[in-house]
Amino acid sequence: NAGVTQTPKFRILKIGQSMTLQCTQDMNHNYMYWYRQDPGMGLKLIYYSVGAGITDKGEVPNGYNVSRSTTEDFPLRLELAAPSQTSVYFCASSYSLETQYFGPGTRLLVL
């Protein structure tokens, strides 16, 4: 199993550009999550999904959108990139209401 994979690993965006961060898991987990990690701030939950077709907001959803058309994929969309979205983004998944498994992260720089 590859676990949770994320692409790209690193990206530079200009203000106002859009992009999609990809997340795929091959563990047949029903729950998936997106977090952002800022220096000295720990991880904050952006969006989560309890299964295909079902998504909901987390703690810091503004400026982001998600979709969950399949069990495996949970992409995160930035429509109008802003410098405040410079961060490291982590995707995670879990089978039940327990341990979350994290991907390696995507480092995003908005200039």
Next chain:
Amino acid sequence: AQSVTQPDIHITVSEGASLELRCNYSYGATPYLFWYVQSPGQGLQLLLKYFSGDTLVQGIKGFEAEFKRSQSSFNLRKPSVHWSDAAEYFCAVGAVTGGGNKLTFGTGTQLKVEL
């Protein structure tokens, strides 16, 4: 709402010395508690977790943690630190709802190991 406090931002220990990383949580019910480790440029790896039962839990890499309800703490310990343990450590509390297990993370403790 739940919260997690890791009061030590940086800790330096000598290789072979013992280690204790502090974690205090706030949660209205019985918490699900986790410790994750993050090496530079890497994702988070689960060290150990507490859901119920024995309050002393064992994890990977020789780590253990003790849940103390009276102190709202879940401190991480290791008897003898190795240079490879240098990393950032995150404590997290989980709120289990119909929307899954939403984790709230502490701000992390950066561990430096002196040889």
